[in-house]
Amino acid sequence: MSFLVSALAASLAVLLPLGMVAGQDVTIQDSFRAAGDPPAPQAVTFDTKAVPVGSRVTVTERVGEDTHVELRLEGMGAHRTFGAHVHQKPCGAKPNDSGPHYQHAHDPKQPSTNPAYANPRNEVWLDVRTDGHGDGGAGATQAWRFRPGQARSVVIHEHATHTGAGAAGTAGVRLACVNVPFA
Structure with missing residues (x-):
């Protein structure tokens, strides 16, 4: 029996990213700091x-x-809707350092505004409406997993995400970013 358990564990280790166990949660909690503050926030x-x-x-x-x-956001601008999406690259000193949205099926034309690719089933959209204290939250569930190393951050945008042709997936300027080691 212990051989079977060891063989199963070895099989899972090959299938999952280094250090990740099936069902393991990743949680990042932090306070926003100004861009350019050393060390990199x-x-x-x-x-x-x-x-x-x-x-x-x-x-x-x-x-x-x-x-x-x-x-989950706390202490943001009150009574606002922020667009938020998982992006491909980590945050940097400049808003565009985080690259484009992570897409399960990659749109060959970037930046992607085609609703066939830029949609909440192919990307992770987390638009948040804050209350009077600037607090709010959102969640999204996908039937797929991130490709290892290709989803690295969540970017907060200035308004809700558009869905129409030619503007799908856009949500205005990038206001903030948080690095997340997605599995």
């Missing part, structure tokens, strides 16, 4: 009015038979 704000320094972010990924991502 986990959570960075590019617009301190909409995303004040010290406001908080929590991102949780749950991997099982599907992928569930939750975003």
